Amino acid sequence: MIVARNPEDIKDIIAGSCVTIGNFDGVHKGHQKLISLACARAEARGLVSVVVTFDPHPLRVLRDDRNPPFITLTQQKLELISQYGPQVCLLLHFTMDMAKLSPEEFVQKYLLDTLNMKEMIIGYDYHLGKGRAGNFETLSALGQKKGFTVDRLDPVSVDGAVVSSTRIRDLVQAGQVWSVRPLLGRFYQVRGEVVHGMNRGGRLLGFPTANLKLVDELFPKPGVYAIWVEVDDDVYQGVANIGKNPTFDNDALSVEAHLLDFKGDLYGREIQAHFVQRIRDEKKFSGIDELKERIGKDIELGRQILAQPDAAIKLTRPDLGNARTQK
Incomplete structure (x- = not known):
């Protein structure tokens, strides 16, 4: 797995990608299924499989000292993500400026211009962009306009409770x-x-x-x-x-x-x-x-x-x- 911390390092070198995005704290069974699905879709369509995640965790920036202890620090998270087969992990440095981007601005800057995204797969409860406005519905509408598809993974449960x-x-x-x-x-x-x-x-x-x-x-x-x-x-x-x-x-x-x-x-x-x-x-x-x-x-x-x-x-x-x- 290639880890890119600077989006400019991979800009214009990926012809098309299937992207999943999230914080992936713990890289638990739900995250594993999401990453594996993105890899399978990418292989089926001849795309590059990409995981996009953040360092520091957005809560560390947005909530300062009110965030919980995290399950996995960045190095272990990357090691675990690599086990499930993605070809690229884009590790974005999360800042307050990034938090102010609208969903459309974020998608255009980091996922389309950098990764040439053709398909996006998100978790059932994932949101991105300012005010968490980028949910499944708004991202799907954006995809129709920008030329990418969006799929959403249902929750993964163990012993009757969501992981x-x-x-x-x-x-x-x-x-x-x-x-x-x-x-x-x-x-x-x-x-x-x-x-x-x-x-x-x-x-x-x-x-x-x-x-x-x-x-x-x-x-x-x-x-x-x-x-x-x-x-x-x-x-x-x-x-x-x-x-x-x-x-x-x-x-x-x-x-x-x-x-x-x-x-x-x-x-x-x-x-x-x-x-x-x-x-x-x-x-x-x-x-x-x-x-x-x-x-x-x-x-x-x-x-x-x-x-x-x-x-x-x-x-x-x-x-x-x-x-x-x-x-």
């Missing part, structure tokens, strides 16, 4: 990570560089942990979780604690992952933690001995959870398609 970024966000924040997988098609993950923590895990407790330098915005509810951990091209079982380590009276949120059966140095390396199932709430223990006993039980529960067939990990990063699983 949405809001629903996924609420489940993650409630700690219901197992229920998120059917909506995403994968386990929810966070990633980060392993940095030095308080040096308590291995030295004091006998369970060394990888402390993540947090870059993501959305985290599961504090507690202990069974996780898969990606390290380069390998995958390990693990148990993670999210929270403030109340036994040690910490104040800052941390994510600490204990990799089962791992030996080696992780400092300075980026890892990904995939959250499979919540084991328990975070708890303040009476002392080190009680905490060590509880961690041992958490690890055993984690092994049991991750051994279940339904807990198998599906890798999504392009460079990890042939990863080896370490158990």
Whole structure:
């Protein structure tokens, strides 16, 4: 997938395109179906398949500090979008000037002049342009005038409810990570560089942990979780604690992952933690001995959870398609 951040870089080089456009936060099952449909339509008509999305997320510009934590940051979003086959992703820098464009102005400037769009496919609730005036009806009318067709994808439902970024966000924040997988098609993950923590895990407790330098915005509810951990091209079982380590009276949120059966140095390396199932709430223990006993039980529960067939990990990063699983 070609990622173009400057529309001028691809202007006049695409003879015709089928475009889908959106924020795609989470790249969930609804987004996946939308992107796949655009790719199929493009192939059938001999067009270039294009995904148009934004950085920063429009809410970050329009609502400033009143926006929710996002499910996927830009790099992960691009990695996920690429899995569903589009040839080009146009990543537009969203600004207040862009927000002031009417639907017709936006379509002409970014989709017709740049992408030579012949077909547009949008989600059931998508709007674009100033005042969200560009809905399915107005875009269809514009297409009749400008020479492109517009199609709209019906909502995608799982367990009787529409898949949405809001629903996924609420489940993650409630700690219901197992229920998120059917909506995403994968386990929810966070990633980060392993940095030095308080040096308590291995030295004091006998369970060394990888402390993540947090870059993501959305985290599961504090507690202990069974996780898969990606390290380069390998995958390990693990148990993670999210929270403030109340036994040690910490104040800052941390994510600490204990990799089962791992030996080696992780400092300075980026890892990904995939959250499979919540084991328990975070708890303040009476002392080190009680905490060590509880961690041992958490690890055993984690092994049991991750051994279940339904807990198998599906890798999504392009460079990890042939990863080896370490158990």
